[in-house]
Amino acid sequence: MLNGKLQTVSRFALRQKCVFKSIRSISTSLPVLISHKHHVGKEPLVYRTIGSQLELSAAEFGNTEAIVSCHEGKRYTFKSLLEEADGLAAGLLKLGLQRGDAVGLWAPNYMHWYLGMMGAARAGLTSVGINPAFQGPEVAYCLNKVNIKAIIAPETFKSQNYYEILRGICPEIAGAESGKIRSEKFPHLQSVIIDSNDGLKGALRFDDLLDLANKSEREKISKIQNEVLPESPCNIQFTSGTTGNPKAAALSHYNFVNNGIHVGNRNELAGERICVQVPMFHAFGVVITIMGAMTKGATMVLPAAGFSPKDSLHAIVNEKCSVLHGTPTMYVDLVNTQRKLKLPLGKIKKAITGGAIVSPQLIKDVREVLGVESVRSVYGLTETTAVIFQSLPGDHDDIVLNSVGHIQDHIEAKVVDAEGKCVPYGQPGELCVRGYVTMLGYHGDEEKTTETIGKDKWLRTGDQFILEANGYGRIVGRLKEMIIRGGENIFPKEIEDFLNAHPQIIEAHVIGVPDERLGEEVCAFVRLNEGVDPASFTAEALKAYSKGKLAHFKIPRFVIPVDSFPKTTSGKIQKFKLVQAFKERQGQGRNAARA
Numbered sequence: 001m002l003n004g005k006l007q008t009v010s011r012f013a014l015r016q017k018c019v020f021k022s023i024r025s026i027s028t029s030l031p032v033l034i035s036h037k038h039h040v041g042k043e044p045l046v047y048r049t050i051g052s053q054l055e056l057s058a059a060e061f062g063n064t065e066a067i068v069s070c071h072e073g074k075r076y077t078f079k080s081l082l083e084e085a086d087g088l089a090a091g092l093l094k095l096g097l098q099r100g101d102a103v104g105l106w107a108p109n110y111m112h113w114y115l116g117m118m119g120a121a122r123a124g125l126t127s128v129g130i131n132p133a134f135q136g137p138e139v140a141y142c143l144n145k146v147n148i149k150a151i152i153a154p155e156t157f158k159s160q161n162y163y164e165i166l167r168g169i170c171p172e173i174a175g176a177e178s179g180k181i182r183s184e185k186f187p188h189l190q191s192v193i194i195d196s197n198d199g200l201k202g203a204l205r206f207d208d209l210l211d212l213a214n215k216s217e218r219e220k221i222s223k224i225q226n227e228v229l230p231e232s233p234c235n236i237q238f239t240s241g242t243t244g245n246p247k248a249a250a251l252s253h254y255n256f257v258n259n260g261i262h263v264g265n266r267n268e269l270a271g272e273r274i275c276v277q278v279p280m281f282h283a284f285g286v287v288i289t290i291m292g293a294m295t296k297g298a299t300m301v302l303p304a305a306g307f308s309p310k311d312s313l314h315a316i317v318n319e320k321c322s323v324l325h326g327t328p329t330m331y332v333d334l335v336n337t338q339r340k341l342k343l344p345l346g347k348i349k350k351a352i353t354g355g356a357i358v359s360p361q362l363i364k365d366v367r368e369v370l371g372v373e374s375v376r377s378v379y380g381l382t383e384t385t386a387v388i389f390q391s392l393p394g395d396h397d398d399i400v401l402n403s404v405g406h407i408q409d410h411i412e413a414k415v416v417d418a419e420g421k422c423v424p425y426g427q428p429g430e431l432c433v434r435g436y437v438t439m440l441g442y443h444g445d446e447e448k449t450t451e452t453i454g455k456d457k458w459l460r461t462g463d464q465f466i467l468e469a470n471g472y473g474r475i476v477g478r479l480k481e482m483i484i485r486g487g488e489n490i491f492p493k494e495i496e497d498f499l500n501a502h503p504q505i506i507e508a509h510v511i512g513v514p515d516e517r518l519g520e521e522v523c524a525f526v527r528l529n530e531g532v533d534p535a536s537f538t539a540e541a542l543k544a545y546s547k548g549k550l551a552h553f554k555i556p557r558f559v560i561p562v563d564s565f566p567k568t569t570s571g572k573i574q575k576f577k578l579v580q581a582f583k584e585r586q587g588q589g590r591n592a593a594r595a
Contacts, residue, residue: 033424033425034414034422034423034424034425035414035415035416035422035423035424035425035426035427035429035466035467036412036413036414036422036467037407037412037413037414037467037471038411038412038413039406039407039408039409039410039411039412039413039471040409040410041262041409041410042409043261043262043265043409045254045258045410045436046257046258046261047230047254048230048253048254048257049121049225049228049229049230049234049253049257050118050121050122050234050253050256050257050291051121051122051124051225051228051253052225053257053260053291053294053295054078054081054082054085054118054121054122054294055082055222055225057078057294057295057297058078058079058081058082060078060297061077061078061297062077062078062079063077063078063079064077064078064297064299065077065299066078066081066293066294066299066300067081067111067114067299067300067301067302068299068300068301068302068319069109069110069111069302070301070302070303070304070311070314070315070318070319071302071303071304071305071311072110072111072302074111076111078294078297081115081118084115084118084119084210085115085118085119085121085122086119086122086218086221086222087119087210087211087213087218088115088116088118088119088122088123088209088210089119089120089122089123089125089221090123090212090213090217090218090220090221091119091209091210091211091212091213092119092120092123092125092150092209093123093213093217094212094213094217095150095179095190095191095204095209095212096179096190096191097123097125097149097150097190097191099123099124099125099227099228100124100125100126100232100233101125101126101147101149101150102125102126102127102128102146102147102148102149102188102236103116103120103125103126103127103128103148103149103150103151103152104128104130104142104143104148104150104151104152104153105117105120105127105128105129105130105151105152105281106130106132106134106139106151106152106153106162107132107152107153107154107157107162107195107281108132108154108157108279108305108306109276109279109280109285109302109304109305109306110154110195110305111302112152112154112195112206113152113280113281114280114290115210116152117235117280117286117290120234121234121253122221122225123221123224124224124227124228124232126146126233126234126235126236126250127234127235127236128142128146128148128235128236128238128248129235129236129237129238129280129281129282129286130142130151130238130281131238131281131568132157132160132279132281132306133160135165136165136168136169137169139165139166139169140169140185140186141245142238142248143186143188143189144186144188145245145248145443145444146236146248146443146444147188148186148188148189149188149189149190149191150189150190150191150192150193151166151189151191151192151193152193152194152195152206153166153192153193153194153195154194154195154196155194155195155196155198155200157305157306158306162194163192163194163196163200163203166192167202169185169186170183170185170186170189172202173192173201173202173203174201174202175201175202176202177202178191178202178203178204179191179204181202191204192204193205193206193209194206195207228253229253230252230253230254230257231252231253231254232252232253233250233251233252233440234251234252234253234255234256235250235251235256235286236248236249236250236251236443237249237251237282237283237286237382239382239383247442247445247448248442248443248444248445249382249383249439249441249442249443250439250440250441250442250443251385251439251440252440254436255385255436255437255438255439255440256286256287256291256385257291257295258410258436258437259287259288259291259385259386259387259408259436259437260287260288260290260291260292260294260295261291261295262387262408262409262410263287263288263291263292263378263386263387263390263408264291264292264293264295264296264298265296265409266376266387266390266391266392266393266408267292267323267350267352267376267378267390268350268393269292269293269296269298269323270296270297270298271296271297271298272296272298272299272322272323272349272350273298273299273301273319273320273321273322273323274289274293274298274299274300274301274321274322274323274324274325275301275303275312275315275316275319275321275323275324275325276289276300276301276302276303276325277303277307277312277324277325277326277327277330277334278307278325278326278327278330279306279307283380283381283382283385283386284325284327284354284378284386285325287385287386287387288325288352288354288378288386288387289325298323301315301319301321302315303315307330307333309330309333309334309336309337309338310337310341312324312334313334313337313338313341313343313345314343316343316345316346316348317343317344317345317346320346321348322347322348322349322350323348323349323350323351323352324348324350324351324352324370324372325352326351326352326353327353327354327572328353328359328362329507329565329567329572329573331351331353331362331365331366332362332506332507334370335362335365335366335369335370336506338369338370339369345370345371347371347373348370348371348372348373349372349373349374350372350373350374350375350376351366351370351372351374351375351376352376352377352378353375353376353377353378354377354378354379354380354387359496359497359500359501360401360402360497360500360501361497361500361501362500363375363400363401375400376390376391376395376400376405377390377391377400377403377404377405378390378391378404378405379404379405379473379475380437381461382439383438383439383452383459383461384433384437384438384439384459384461385437385438385439386437387408387437388407388408388411388413388433388437389403389404389405389406389407389408389413389472389473390404390405390406390408391405391406392405392406399472402474403468403472403473403474404473404474404475405472405473406470406471406472406473407471407472407473408437410435410436411433411434411435411436411437412433412434412435413431413432413433413434413467413473414431414432414458414467415427415428415429415430415431415432415465415466415467416429416430416432417429417430425467425468425469426466426468427466428464428465428466428476429464429465430460430461430462430463430464430465431461431463431464431465431467431473432458432459432460432461433458433459433461434456434457434458434459438453438457438459439453439459441453463475463476463477464476464477464491475493476491476493477491477492477493481511481512481575483510483511483512483520483522485512485515485518485519485520485521485522485553490512490522490553490554492509492510492511492512494554495508495510495522495524495550495554495556496508496509496510498546498549498550499524499526499556502542502545503529504528504529504532504537505526505527505528505529506527506528506529507526507527507565508524508525508526508527509524509525509565509573509575509578510522510523510524510525510556511523511525511575511578511579511582513558513579513582513583521557521558522554522555522556522557522558523556523557523558523559523560523578523582524542524556524558524559524560525560525561525562525565525578525581526559526560526561526562527561527562527563527564527565528561534561537559537561538559539556539557539558539559542555542556542559543555558582560581560582560585565578566578
């Protein structure tokens with residue numbers, strides 16, 4: 001087993017060198033060698049809102065299922081979805097909301113989140129995705145940051161009581177008439193809508209909101225679609241900040257619809273059934289999944305309200321899912337659960353992964369354990385709507401393993417040095433992008449907006465990136481995550497890829513930690529296979545394993561086995577919490593094993 005793994009690592013390293021050597025040889029034959037690429041797509045951009053796109057999809061796909069919520073036992077066709085969305089839109093307007101007002105969607109993957117987003121779009125309102133794990137102070141920040149007038153939430157999910165949290169931060173709710181909240185702390189908040197069977201003081205039941213408007217008020221919704229401009233904001237995404245409060249990225253209908261179309265084209269989603277493991281409030285869920293599926297007539301399948309690998313596997317079998325959407329950490333858990341359950345998954349055509357860097361070992365496991373025919377990657381930022389690089393149909397294994405894909409249609413990209421000058425193809429620098437995907441800006445934060453988007457409209461991603469002449473790219477790492485050890489620049493991804501091929505490791509994440517002599521040292525947090533004694537997995541043992549395969553300065557000096565990793569709700573690893581955990585161990589005198 002060990003020899004097989006070592007051979008896999010060696011073959012991967014050799015393939016990687018060959019692939020990018022051949023790409024660079026193409027680059028040198030071109031007259032322009034700077035890292036700049038403008039990819040003009042074959043299909044033109046459309047000038048369209050989410051509401052008008054939903055009408056088109058309902059007309060074209062009619063009785064095709066748009067969404068199936070397994071855990072709620074609910075199903076909607078594209079036709080019935082449009083009817084329900086218009087009922088919700090009319091209800092929100094009857095509550096007194098006006099075009100451009102913000103509607104908070106604070107929930108896991110429930111049908112009322114999906115309908116809330118569609119209804120808000122049809123009414124010309126701006127939906128605001130709020131992390132379902134947020135607590136009182138975080139929700140209070142969101143409510144005031146973007147002036148939310150109505151918020152939609154479930155009554156409870158697991159240990160979280162959404163209604164009680166709202167009452168805790170806004171006691172006026174309990175004494176208010178439904179739809180007429182008056183609060184000095186939250187001056188814009190007017191309505192709280194709760195998906196509940198019970199009547200809760202000051203709140204409107206979600207089902208009652210759907211029935212609030214009469215037939216003529218519902219019919220008016222289709223007539224106002226031309227009054228909503230594609231350039232107007234349709235959604236606000238709170239960035240997953242690691243320090244301080246998150247920024248509120250405002251995105252337009254034009255952003256959403258066009259990125260959905262081109263994501264759907266690349267992923268060949270027409271007629272597919274997608275197992276949705278990602279949260280809908282995140283860009284992966286709301287654009288790559290919801291908009292990609294809507295524009296191509298694909299069916300979204302929600303296995304559970306929150307990510308559950310067991311429920312995902314059963315949904316794949318029962319609903320005959322042909323496409324998977326998930327982050328790398330979700331696929332790690334899905335693979336390990338399938339190894340135990342061994343369910344008959346059937347034919348899975350594609351696994352789409354994004355939200356974080358994927359390791360070669362994980363791609364291999366997804367193919368072999370889940371039986372997936374094709375693994376495809378998507379790469380982007382909240383600030384770029386969703387996807388700016390993506391696998392092309394037919395990409396062979398070496399390209400999928402060693403890149404984040406090809407630049408998306410109608411996007412311009414360049415890679416620059418610290419002075420803002422383009423570097424040659426094949427050289428690392430900061431990735432900048434420009435095009436239809438660029439956010440409108442950070443709501444209420446002009447300073448941060450101008451820091452991110454220059455007067456020339458180039459958006460700085462903060463990612464250390466390599467762009468090749470043929471339009472493919474790869475992430476070297478986040479500029480802020482780069483480890484500088486004794487003058488050597490080290491990017492965690494390379495070490496993580498190496499560690500993830502270790503026979504005893506399920507998942508590894510690498511951070512830089514303070515060191516008096518070298519400035520920083522390398523620390524690896526690892527999740528081990530069942531049956532592996534954590535005490536035996538020492539830095540000394542890892543050093544012996546790494547000898548001859550990894551440069552000495554990249555070998556982790558500290559190795560910390562863990563049972564799980566801190567993650568955002570969208571599945572991203574919170575590395576700043578790993579840094580905190582390391583410092584706590586040091587402070588408590590429980591130092592990690594040192595080589």
